[in-house]
Amino acid sequence: MKKNTAAAISMMLLVTCVMVGGVFIYPNQRAARRNAVASGGQMPFATVLACSDSRAPVELIFERGIGEIFVIRVAGNMAMNSDVVGSAEYAVEHLGIPLLVILGHTGWGAVKAAIRGLCARLRSLWLG
Numbered sequence: 387m388k389k390n391t392a393a394a395i396s397m398m399l400l401v402t403c404v405m406v407g408g409v410f411i412y413p414n415q416r417a418a419r420r421n422a423v424a425s426g427g428q429m430p431f432a433t434v435l436a437c438s439d440s441r442a443p444v445e446l447i448f449e450r451g452i453g454e455i456f457v458i459r460v461a462g463n464m465a466m467n468s469d470v471v472g473s474a475e476y477a478v479e480h481l482g483i484p485l486l487v488i489l490g491h492t493g494w495g496a497v498k499a500a501i502r503g504l505c506a507r508l509r510s511l512w513l514g
């Protein structure tokens with residue numbers, strides 16, 4: 387697959403259309419594909435920064451297979467540390483991936499916990 391931003395966006399939009407249509411084919415998820423990318427290397431067309439939430443499996447959400455999406459998962463999907471930023475930089479610099487998608491979802495437990503913690507800290511600072 388040619389790596390350019392327009393093609394990558396088109397692939398993600400196509401995925402959205404497939405999802406809206408309710409037709410799922412789950413491409414490139416069999417042993418043959420796994421063996422091909424293991425020996426031939428990965429050529430993902432998009433990087434997705436996603437939450438670690440088990441209800442948000444990136445390849446399944448975007449209807450993509452093995453080796454097609456470079457996934458960075460962290461609770462709350464925030465790029466707050468060098469591990470996450472370094473992974474994103476690797477995707478761009480070494481894999482030449484032209485598209486970064488930040489994937490949110492409803493019911494963010496990690497974000498709610500962070501906000502609760504922040505509010506508790508602020509209350510403690512202001513009210514003692």
Ligand SMILES: [Zn+2]
Pocket residue numbers: 437438439461462463491493494495496
């Ligand atoms: Zn989450």
